[in-house]
Amino acid sequence: MKLTGSEIIMECLLQEGVHVMFGYPGGAILPTYDAMTKYDDRLHHVLVRHEQGASHMADGYARATGEVGVCIATSGPGATNLVTGLATAMMDSSPILAITGQVPIPAIGSDAFQETDVTGVTLPITKHNYLVTDVRDLAYTMKEAFHIARTGRPGPVLVDVPKDVQLAQTEFEYPEGEIVLPGYHPPSSAEESEVSDALRLIEESERPIILAGHGIMMSGATRELRELSERAQIPVALTLLGKGGMPEDHPLVIGMMGMHGEASANLAIQEADLLIALGMRFDDRVTGNLKTYALNARKIHVDIDRSEINKNVRADVGIAGDLKTVLLQMLPKLKPKSNPDWIGRIRDWLEDSSERDILNYETPGRLLTAQVINDIWEQTQGEAITVTDVGQHQMLEAQYYPHQRPSTLLTSGGLGTMGFGFPAAIGAKFGKPDEEVWAIVGDGGFQMTLCEMATAAQENVNVNIAIINNFFLGMVRQWQELFYEKRYEATPLFNPDFCKLADAYRIPNRRVTKRDEIADAVQFARDIDGPTLIEFVVEKEEMVYPMVPAGADLHDMKRRPKPGEG
């Protein structure tokens, strides 16, 4: 049967199990939007208010489900508006497929209306991209694109489709069988010698620690991680994106590592004699100064991306492979082990670092972000999917909302994209309609993508927005306080009345200024089947502690002054 390129795109999406796509129409993608009318019953299109929102929604969908999230935009400005979302997904290995319209082939290169070299622009921020110049290549390209997005180290893939290719007709047949690409062979299992080397290092270690990253969840290796940790009694520190990789109430989990990580986790890393890095990439926010990082430790590094091995930290045993596969190779030969002294020491540090706990500070008439996060955690029984934006609230979420299940904290880690949280939460809710979803955002980041309130209202998406409003770009202000002698240039914010704004979008809302109002407001939001907004007016000049200043040694943490000090 002959189909148009546009119809082929729809058919391919269905073949790949897509039910929802996030997009915005325009001239060069109109044939594809026209084709949607025939597929309305099977493919739901969510109309966003800005293409950046579409890219973050696809990303949130992908992170929540592990499936490929789809966004769609027109040529030129439509496509360039996806750029931030693609870069975000690239840095955090999130599988998204972006479909963009392009001017007709004869017009390409002529500076036609709304023409941009989109494959050129997105080259460094996609895992791969395509410009389809022949409708006969379209189905195969779509299949390849999905394959590349979701396999190996996942990432964003963009398919740019000229308008005449969307209109051209050809016989449609979805390619059967596995995609075989000459230059694309993601590693899977480890060499036997690598496995035995890794096991030997574990056996020889006295102070081992596991650094668990995003790869745990991408590979579906949560059970294997837990078994490794329990059988060899190895404490687990989590990266920001690794949160949820092991239940945080597990006695062997010692919390998040890095710039705003638990002091105990950072100290343990610096004291360890073995790091077992699983599906993480030694980001500078995790290591601090590389010259003084974990100097006493040998390193085992397992990652699906071979180029990550020895990139920042030299591995004694570097294994390029799928984490679950590699752990399953290791576990049968892993001997039980116990490290009571080591675990005891870490426990002492835990006690010590709990001094940072500000939940129980007397704060009459003031509201602290940590209290808000903690109370949302209590009200939601720690079971919600939380999607954060970037900044102080993000770090405090990571510190005060323990996650028990994988893929329940969605956050822009690598790129640190302000404006990510709210649209990503909408995408996550589409992916996990039965889960409770909270967008926890700052007053700065929220204003970057708040136009998506219209999307949430139009679709009646049951997402609860918690705005942590301190009338500051809080994290930048924190740096200005610490490193720029409190010269608060361009960080105080004149904000709209967020509740009135929500009213304008017909979104039910509350404002909270005292701690005893939190529980009630959270319950109000939970009871409504649709978007809600709660504005938490918090202390203006809060700090996030502990903090390893950029480039400082990991053990050189600034600690929270005790009440009455500083």
Added chain:
Amino acid sequence: MTSQVDINKVTVVALVENEPGVLNRIASLFRRRAFNIDSLTVGRTHKPHISRMTIRVVAGPEYARKIATNLEKLVNVIDVRVLDNEPHVERDLALIKVRNDDANSRNTITEICDRYPARIVDVGPKVAIIEMVGTEEILEEFIDEVRPTGIVEMIRTGVVSMGRGTRIHDTNFTRRDLAKIQDELSAGGNGNLI
């Protein structure tokens, strides 16, 4: 300008799909990872869908491995090999236009060319073009000798390399597109040979 061949140069050979934009992807990778290219050559192989690149970089072996693992990540890059640890043949080609306007310089040029695998491929009353093929080291040496006679124009292709012996660097992969084109050709249609 230094005539010394940097001892820290390494050679990376990559087999890539002969597709539009592949060179751009590789150049973009080098730029964004801040790898420094000394020379890059690309050309077709005996298989029409496969091109081969020889990339020379000023780098240590560790750095070369980083480059190789990053190149391998590109979907259109089929295979990458760092050549320095295996015996290999390398060749660079230069076209050098030199002043040729008096008997003295003519004699000097002829004399130098006789001692190298070089030949004069174009002679005019004022200038001549020399073609010189060899390893990078020999080229540098030759250029140093010719320089005093007055080089007015020069171009080098950059190094191409191939491992010695039976360790063949090739791929048996046949692309879908090629298979399609071959099908079309054998069916008597007009193959859309891009």
